[in-house]
Amino acid sequence: MLHMNAYIKVKFMHYVTSNIFRLLIIILFVGCITLLSTTTNLSYFNFIYYALLHPYLLLFFFLPIIFYSCVRLTEDIVQNESLMLYVKSKKELFNVCAGTIFRVVNHVFIYFIIAILLCANLFANRFDLFGRDPNYNEILNVVGLLFNFIKLYIFTIALSTIITSIVISKTRAKILYLIIIYLSLMSMLNYIEFNNIFAILLPYRYIGVAYIFDSFNQNLIFSTIYIVFLLLISILMLKKMVSLKERSLWSVLFGMIFPSFYQNTKKL
Amino acid sequence: MKDILNKKLNVMLFLLFFIFFVLSLFGFFDAVNPNNWIESARYILDDVSKYSFWTYINSFSIYAYVIYLAPFVIAFVGVNAFHKMLHSGFLFNLLQRTYYKTVFIREIAKCWLTALILPIMSVIIFIFGAILYKNSAIIPLDSNNGTLILTVKEYMTIINPDLFIFLHFILLVLFGIIVINIAIIFTRYIKNIYLVSLISFLFLIFYEVVSNTLIGPFLANLVGIKRLANGLSIYNLFWLDAIPSMLWEFIFAIIMILITLFIIYIIYLRGKRDATYERLY
Numbered sequence: 001m002l003h004m005n006a007y008i009k010v011k012f013m014h015y016v017t018s019n020i021f022r023l024l025i026i027i028l029f030v031g032c033i034t035l036l037s038t039t040t041n042l043s044y045f046n047f048i049y050y051a052l053l054h055p056y057l058l059l060f061f062f063l064p065i066i067f068y069s070c071v072r073l074t075e076d077i078v079q080n081e082s083l084m085l086y087v088k089s090k091k092e093l094f095n096v097c098a099g100t101i102f103r104v105v106n107h108v109f110i111y112f113i114i115a116i117l118l119c120a121n122l123f124a125n126r127f128d129l130f131g132r133d134p135n136y137n138e139i140l141n142v143v144g145l146l147f148n149f150i151k152l153y154i155f156t157i158a159l160s161t162i163i164t165s166i167v168i169s170k171t172r173a174k175i176l177y178l179i180i181i182y183l184s185l186m187s188m189l190n191y192i193e194f195n196n197i198f199a200i201l202l203p204y205r206y207i208g209v210a211y212i213f214d215s216f217n218q219n220l221i222f223s224t225i226y227i228v229f230l231l232l233i234s235i236l237m238l239k240k241m242v243s244l245k246e247r248s249l250w251s252v253l254f255g256m257i258f259p260s261f262y263q264n265t266k267k268l
Numbered sequence: 269m270k271d272i273l274n275k276k277l278n279v280m281l282f283l284l285f286f287i288f289f290v291l292s293l294f295g296f297f298d299a300v301n302p303n304n305w306i307e308s309a310r311y312i313l314d315d316v317s318k319y320s321f322w323t324y325i326n327s328f329s330i331y332a333y334v335i336y337l338a339p340f341v342i343a344f345v346g347v348n349a350f351h352k353m354l355h356s357g358f359l360f361n362l363l364q365r366t367y368y369k370t371v372f373i374r375e376i377a378k379c380w381l382t383a384l385i386l387p388i389m390s391v392i393i394f395i396f397g398a399i400l401y402k403n404s405a406i407i408p409l410d411s412n413n414g415t416l417i418l419t420v421k422e423y424m425t426i427i428n429p430d431l432f433i434f435l436h437f438i439l440l441v442l443f444g445i446i447v448i449n450i451a452i453i454f455t456r457y458i459k460n461i462y463l464v465s466l467i468s469f470l471f472l473i474f475y476e477v478v479s480n481t482l483i484g485p486f487l488a489n490l491v492g493i494k495r496l497a498n499g500l501s502i503y504n505l506f507w508l509d510a511i512p513s514m515l516w517e518f519i520f521a522i523i524m525i526l527i528t529l530f531i532i533y534i535i536y537l538r539g540k541r542d543a544t545y546e547r548l549y
Contacts, residue, residue, distance in 0.1 A: 060473045068466045167462045189333040
């Protein structure tokens with residue numbers, strides 16, 4: 001395991017210092033400045049809220065960069081056959097993949113926050129002091145913003161885990177998973193344009209304060225539970241999908257519900 | 269085997285777009301009367317023209333937002349078989365029996381078949397509207413209670429609307445070909461199909477940002493053509509929103525295809541003889 005950790009660290013550092021990663025971070029900064037430079041009427045506080053939930057910023061710049069980085073790194077590690085000889089169990093392989101995703105998301109998320117704070121300092125209206133939601137007091141608005149950060153972080157980890165588990169798994173019918181991701185990403189666009197019944201179940205609504213109940217606390221707790229539930233599903237999926245053996249899609253899904261029927265899936 | 273897989277993926281992609289169209293249809297009826305969809309369908313039957321219906325679905329509904337993520341999926345589905353052939357060593361087996369250039373031109377032409385899915389969906393929407401609504405007026409509609417305002421596309425009022433839909437069909441084909449060409453270029457360097465589709469999508473978004481914010485306004489001031497920033501957008505081939513002219517869109521799309529084809533020629537075909545498969549890697 002020590003050998004694996006060292007390898008992952010070196011691989012990660014190589015990737016972070018590579019030109020392609022620098023280019024991607026430049027694209028992220030350009031995207032932030034392009035999409036947020038026209039918004040000059042919001043206060044500093046509101047601006048950060050707005051930027052964290054900007055659907056086009058997340059959909060076009062932030063999430064694709066994280067997906068690309070996660071997939072590339074985990075793919076490099078899993079495809080390395082000489083390294084895979086050292087892997088003793090499925091749990092170890094799961095730890096490797098999850099650790100890589102965690103590192104990448106941490107790294108890009110910090111750059112994203114730096115970009116947002118930079119844009120907020122440049123473009124926010126300093127004479128305006130209103131909180132985001134006038135129905136709640138300042139403390140609740142600050143709590144909402146903090147939870148917003150945390151939920152976006154968890155949401156990013158969950159989606160990138162799902163994407164990575166699809167890519168590195170050896171199951172067939174991958175287009176079904178693509179459709180699921182397509183739907184979850186489409187919800188970002190639906191959130192601003194359509195507040196109809198089709199968009200209610202999709203996850204993007206729950207990164208922010210989902211206005212389902214009248215109470216702020218109920219909304220906060222419910223949306224957090226939804227995002228954490230998504231994370232648990234994604235971890236379960238990665239756990240089941242990480243394998244060096246080829247299996248069908250239905251055996252994986254059925255095995256997630258009734259693990260005892262598929263004892264052989266526990267092996268590598 | 270690869271053809272079957274490609275076919276299956278194409279069918280799945282078509283079904284995905286169709287599901288979004290059905291959702292948009294519910295949204296369309298929902299916009300007039302949220303309580304009773306069937307009643308609302310009867311109510312607007314005489315008022316809505318088939319062109320207004322087509323414009324609503326293509327511009328304001330959930331289906332209109334399909335196009336944001338369409339390059340990601342079109343690139344994945346279009347290049348899947350080609351990528352598999354190139355990186356699995358199957359090409360080496362093929363080259364013992366046929367010529368290098370013949371194989372490449374044939375395979376790239378097969379990839380372009382995926383570009384037909386989005387235009388076919390557009391035609392299906394139009395046929396659906398034509399069956400449902402007999403009215404063929406191009407006057408914008410404002411419903412009585414003010415909840416629904418339908419307009420037609422700008423160029424539908426200038427040229428024949430049926431001709432406009434035909435031109436839109438061709439423009440969508442060109443849009444798909446541009447996306448697939450970009451994915452083919454990245455296929456040469458990246459060995460994972462998911463990374464190919466992701467990086468094509470990122471490249472397209474980056475191009476949109478640069479062209480709309482830097483190149484477009486600069487050229488518009490330099491040349492004097494109005495709305496040039498929208499004219500340089502690849503995404504706008506679908507919406508056709510505030511374009512310089514229809515002719516410009518065709519010229520732009522063809523120029524983009526020629527540029528991408530030239531890059532494909534350089535990285536795949538230039539200087540490659542028939543037995544130089546090894547030199548490719």
